[in-house]
Amino acid sequence: MLVYRLHGCSPSQVMMMVKLNADMKELFGRTKLFPVATASKSGIPNVAPIALVKLMSDDTIWIADNFMNKTFTNLKENPRVALYMWDPDSKKCFQMKGTVELKASGPDFDTMKEWVQGTKPGLPAKTLLVMKVTEVFQCTPGADAGKKIL
16 A cells, blocks of 8 residues: 655644534535645645545545645645635534545555546546544634634
8 A cells, every 4th residue: 555654743643633523524514615725844825625525434534636736745745734614504614624644555545536436437536635633623703713622
């Protein structure tokens, strides 16, 4: 299995995962497009809209790399990622932060490739990004905007 070694992530950061609650998981299921933010090792930010994002467990999110360039380069240098989900009807919004492991082969990669091909045949499904959620923030407008909730 090919796994990219990531820099800047201590073992303690990997172990500090949090579990999304039922409200967050319900909103996740309704979200169609996820803005995914990364930064290079030198701090240059990038955000990309990603549609093929899947909640695998209460603390693990899979993101399919089909056309990533800057995002992929950033994650090889800096494994930290943020994404958010927002529902325009309820105005609920959560931002999740975590670390990513990049997989280009192995059983999880093969499962991701089948998922992508079943959803959108013809997409390349180049790499699987396995995100471990370490923090969740409130981003719904109001007094609690920006508050860390997990």
